Amino acid sequence: MTTLAELGLTAQGGAEAQVTGLAVDSRDVKDGYLFAALPGAQVHGAEFIQYALRMGAGAILTDAAGAAIASEHLAGAMAAVIIAEDPRQTLAQTASLWSGAHPGTVVAVTGTNGKTSVSTFCRQIWEQMGIAGVNLGTTGVEGAWTHPLKHTTPEPITLHRVLAQATENGITHVAMEASSHGLDQRRLDGVLLTAAGFSNFSQDHLDYHKTFDAYFEAKMGLFDRVLSEDGVAVINLDDPKGQEVADRCTARGQEVIGVGRDAGARLQLTGQRFDATGQEVLFSWQGQAYQVHLDLIGGFQAENVLLAAGLVIAAGAEPSTVFEVLPELGTVHGRMELAATRDNGATVFVDYAHTPDAVSTALQAMRLHVMGRIIVIVGAGGDRDATKRPLMGAAAARHADSVIVTDDNPRSEDPATIRAAVMAGAVEAGATDSITEVGDRAEAILRGIDMLAPGDALLIAGKGHETGQVIGDTVLPFDDVEQASVAVAALEGRI
Numbered sequence: 001m002t003t004l005a006e007l008g009l010t011a012q013g014g015a016e017a018q019v020t021g022l023a024v025d026s027r028d029v030k031d032g033y034l035f036a037a038l039p040g041a042q043v044h045g046a047e048f049i050q051y052a053l054r055m056g057a058g059a060i061l062t063d064a065a066g067a068a069i070a071s072e073h074l075a076g077a078m079a080a081v082i083i084a085e086d087p088r089q090t091l092a093q094t095a096s097l098w099s100g101a102h103p104g105t106v107v108a109v110t111g112t113n114g115k116t117s118v119s120t121f122c123r124q125i126w127e128q129m130g131i132a133g134v135n136l137g138t139t140g141v142e143g144a145w146t147h148p149l150k151h152t153t154p155e156p157i158t159l160h161r162v163l164a165q166a167t168e169n170g171i172t173h174v175a176m177e178a179s180s181h182g183l184d185q186r187r188l189d190g191v192l193l194t195a196a197g198f199s200n201f202s203q204d205h206l207d208y209h210k211t212f213d214a215y216f217e218a219k220m221g222l223f224d225r226v227l228s229e230d231g232v233a234v235i236n237l238d239d240p241k242g243q244e245v246a247d248r249c250t251a252r253g254q255e256v257i258g259v260g261r262d263a264g265a266r267l268q269l270t271g272q273r274f275d276a277t278g279q280e281v282l283f284s285w286q287g288q289a290y291q292v293h294l295d296l297i298g299g300f301q302a303e304n305v306l307l308a309a310g311l312v313i314a315a316g317a318e319p320s321t322v323f324e325v326l327p328e329l330g331t332v333h334g335r336m337e338l339a340a341t342r343d344n345g346a347t348v349f350v351d352y353a354h355t356p357d358a359v360s361t362a363l364q365a366m367r368l369h370v371m372g373r374i375i376v377i378v379g380a381g382g383d384r385d386a387t388k389r390p391l392m393g394a395a396a397a398r399h400a401d402s403v404i405v406t407d408d409n410p411r412s413e414d415p416a417t418i419r420a421a422v423m424a425g426a427v428e429a430g431a432t433d434s435i436t437e438v439g440d441r442a443e444a445i446l447r448g449i450d451m452l453a454p455g456d457a458l459l460i461a462g463k464g465h466e467t468g469q470v471i472g473d474t475v476l477p478f479d480d481v482e483q484a485s486v487a488v489a490a491l492e493g494r495i
């Protein structure tokens with residue numbers, strides 16, 4: 001139990017309460033809980049204050065609008081009422097105080113693509129250096145301590161509970177993903193960051209943010225608000241938005257480590273040569289060169305490694321030790337992962353490309369490792385940014401030799417309508433040998449693999465590490481890597 005004062009909260013009329021737990025959903029409230037009634041996208045959480053009180057809530061955190069909505073229920077209630085201008089931000093601070101210690105070194109990365117990859121590489125570098133680290137994001141908590149997560153950036157109550165549990169389990173270093181939803185909703189505002197990274201900016205999530213500007217500003221919250229003035233910002237200067245981000249950080253007084261091919265980068269990528277299994281990369285840190293072989297497919301993964309190395313250095317590691325361990329880095333699950341190889345040598349890769357930029361980047365990256373033709377399987381998710389669908393189809397048609405359009409988590413939408421939008425973009429971009437629509441994802445994979453001649457490669461885009469196909473409210477088990485190896489075994493006559 002903790003008092004409101006210990007949680008940094010002041011209730012109306014100076015009321016005190018012994019808080020037994022925190023909840024953002026009225027259905028999770030138990031006796032003595034503080035219920036945070038937050039303004040939502042669908043409804044104001046204050047609509048549920050009456051239920052939270054019935055469940056025994058001892059304190060209510062909300063904004064002025066929420067207090068007005070629930071005034072009738074709050075008037076006669078015993079619960080302490082805290083009114084905050086930005087209750088999501090207040091909740092983030094409260095959750096941090098509630099859960100106690102978090103690991104001493106926490107770095108966060110934002111950007112449209114590459115967050116999971118960069119945070120995973122940070123954790124792998126720490127691991128190789130003998131440091132107890134984890135990455136925290138889309139793929140859960142992974143590393144020296146593991147824990148499943150439902151969101152890329154969990155809401156603050158979960159986030160701080162997980163950080164506290166990680167600390168109890170000996171974790172000293174965390175690399176976490178800062179999603180734009182998470183930043184917009186202040187989910188990580190109570191986390192003390194040592195350093196923060198920016199990977200890139202392109203289209204996604206316009207269903208939520210509505211405009212590119214709003215989406216970009218949400219991401220900038222990481223540097224403008226969450227990272228303090230004495231934190232270090234590690235910025236990919238090769239991205240068109242990179243310099244603007246760096247300038248904003250400099251203006252706030254933060255130390256900036258620029259990374260990229262850009263001549264002004266302190267951590268630079270100066271050379272890159274590709275082979276069938278990876279790439280030879282030349283890095284330079286403040287003028288000192290390091291040549292490293294990365295067992296990773298895709299030029300962009302070297303850029304992600306560069307950003308990860310920058311973050312680890314910003315968090316205090318000795319640069320020469322960081323470059324020494326880079327050859328030990330392994331594929332991030334579901335990111336340019338070699339899933340299967342046909343008897344004729346043709347390869348099948350699984351990648352989480354689910355934005356137009358990611359589809360282009362992944363396919364262009366593959367070209368440099370592949371001698372023959374490239375076939376891509378692509379689809380777009382339901383209940384997500386619909387405007388990205390034709391752009392994903394167009395990116396696929398522009399950069400692959402054959403395109404198969406299929407389903408990827410249609411959710412509540414009609415799968416045929418989503419496929420039609422992806423197909424329309426692909427057909428308009430044209431220039432491929434073939435564009436086919438195969439709704440059933442397993443069949444699409446089988447057909448794609450059947451097309452592979454010696455030297456060819458197939459990219460199965462969109463689902464990466466995911467283990468289910470979401471159709472309506474049902475999640476059917478589905479794993480691209482597994483499907484690929486089953487399809488290869490079937491086509492080679494082994495099953």
Ligand SMILES: CC(=O)N[C@H]1[C@@H](OP(=O)(O)OP(=O)(O)OC[C@H]2O[C@@H](n3ccc(=O)[nH]c3=O)[C@H](O)[C@@H]2O)O[C@H](CO)[C@@H](O)[C@@H]1O[C@H](C)C(=O)N[C@@H](C)C(=O)N[C@H](CCC(=O)O)C(=O)O
Pocket residue numbers: 024025026027037038039040041042043044045046048150151152153154155179180181182185208
């Ligand atoms: C779009 C979005 O991000 N929504 C988040 C937001 O919900 P909301 O404000 O829209 O909720 P609402 O339905 O309007 O309800 C308002 C409030 O009433 C509460 N409520 C609602 C019903 C009830 O019976 N009782 C009750 O108390 C809700 O808990 C909520 O706090 O605030 C809620 C509480 O903090 C979050 O749980 C919820 O995340 C939902 C579950 C979600 O799916 N978010 C996804 C889109 C997301 O955040 N994804 C990003 C990754 C994206 C990416 O990079 O690809 C992530 O970080 O995972």
Ligand SMILES: Nc1ncnc2c1ncn2[C@@H]1O[C@H](COP(=O)(O)OP(=O)(O)OP(=O)(O)O)[C@@H](O)[C@H]1O
Pocket residue numbers: 111112113114115116117118138152177199200300301303304334335336351352353354357358359361362464
């Ligand atoms: N640096 C990069 N530049 C462009 N595309 C990238 C980059 N890194 C990764 N990608 C593409 O984006 C996909 C997703 O990568 P990753 O999971 O690391 O990103 P993320 O930002 O965590 O995504 P999410 O928003 O779903 O959490 C990859 O599979 C790849 O196709």
Ligand SMILES: N[C@H](CCC[C@H](N)C(=O)O)C(=O)O
Pocket residue numbers: 354380381382384408409462463466
């Ligand atoms: N974090 C992303 C993942 C998309 C993955 C793709 N398989 C899809 O379902 O669209 C989102 O929720 O928008």
Ligand SMILES: [Mg+2]
Pocket residue numbers: 115116117137138139152177
């Ligand atoms: Mg991610």
